Amino acid sequence: QSALTQPASVSGSPGQSITISCTGTSSDVGGYKYVSWYQQHPGKAPKLVIYDVSNRPSGVSNRFSGSKSGNTASLTISGLQPEDEADYYCLSYTSNRIYVFGTGTKVAVL
Amino acid sequence: QVQLVESGGGVVQPGRSLRLSCAASGFTFSSYGMHWVRQAPGRGLEWVSVLSNNGGVKYYADSVKGRFTISRDNSKNTLYLQMDSLTVEDSAVYYCAKEVGDYSGFDYWGQGTPVTVSS
Numbered sequence: 001q002s003a004l005t006q007p008a009s010v011s012g013s014p015g016q017s018i019t020i021s022c023t024g025t026s027s028d029v030g031g032y033k034y035v036s037w038y039q040q041h042p043g044k045a046p047k048l049v050i051y052d053v054s055n056r057p058s059g060v061s062n063r064f065s066g067s068k069s070g071n072t073a074s075l076t077i078s079g080l081q082p083e084d085e086a087d088y089y090c091l092s093y094t095s096n097r098i099y100v101f102g103t104g105t106k107v108a109v110l
Numbered sequence: 111q112v113q114l115v116e117s118g119g120g121v122v123q124p125g126r127s128l129r130l131s132c133a134a135s136g137f138t139f140s141s142y143g144m145h146w147v148r149q150a151p152g153r154g155l156e157w158v159s160v161l162s163n164n165g166g167v168k169y170y171a172d173s174v175k176g177r178f179t180i181s182r183d184n185s186k187n188t189l190y191l192q193m194d195s196l197t198v199e200d201s202a203v204y205y206c207a208k209e210v211g212d213y214s215g216f217d218y219w220g221q222g223t224p225v226t227v228s229s
Contacts, residue, residue: 045221048217057210
């Protein structure tokens with residue numbers, strides 16, 4: 001099972017919006033509503049920011065939103081803040097009943 | 111509050127075995143599927159294995175299938191990962207994680223336990 005494809009890096013200025021893509025196939029991202037997104041700061045455990053494509057866990061800022069179109073899922077961070085600088089990973093359930101992460105995206109706040 | 115605490119990591123020689131544990135508290139452990147995820151130094155996250163709430167259904171990544179075994183003891187609120195025939199490619203920080211619900215993602219993670227496979 002190959003890793004889902006994410007851009008290596010995305011950057012934006014404070015207050016701007018950025019979008020991170022996560023591209024898979026019809027056997028994973030395109031086939032299920034089970035895409036989730038994780039934020040990871042250096043040396044820390046990942047933190048769930050979106051699950052089931054577009055649901056936000058309690059306590060997560062509403063600046064984080066998720067969507068999906070075909071085989072590509074997206075995470076949008078609006079009103080970018082310095083604390084959003086981190087690595088972001090998508091995760092999808094697959095037709096093989098296993099899970100696959102994306103390649104990861106480093107977000108820089110300029 | 112939900113807590114997941116991994117233990118059992120360390121330095122081990124190639125070909126040897128190691129067993130990781132994940133002690134859970136703050137939620138009804140027996141109601142949730144649990145996962146292991148690893149991250150090699152400087153690399154991305156890699157999903158390793160899942161075990162259903164009652165231990166009856168388990169799946170593995172191809173990279174560990176046949177070498178790793180996931181299990182749980184619901185009476186002790188503990189998840190395990192038995193790792194056999196370790197190779198240098200298994201060196202990583204290993205995290206346990208709790209499911210939000212079936213297939214939906216992982217809402218709580220442990221702090222991770224490092225495993226180094228080296229001669």
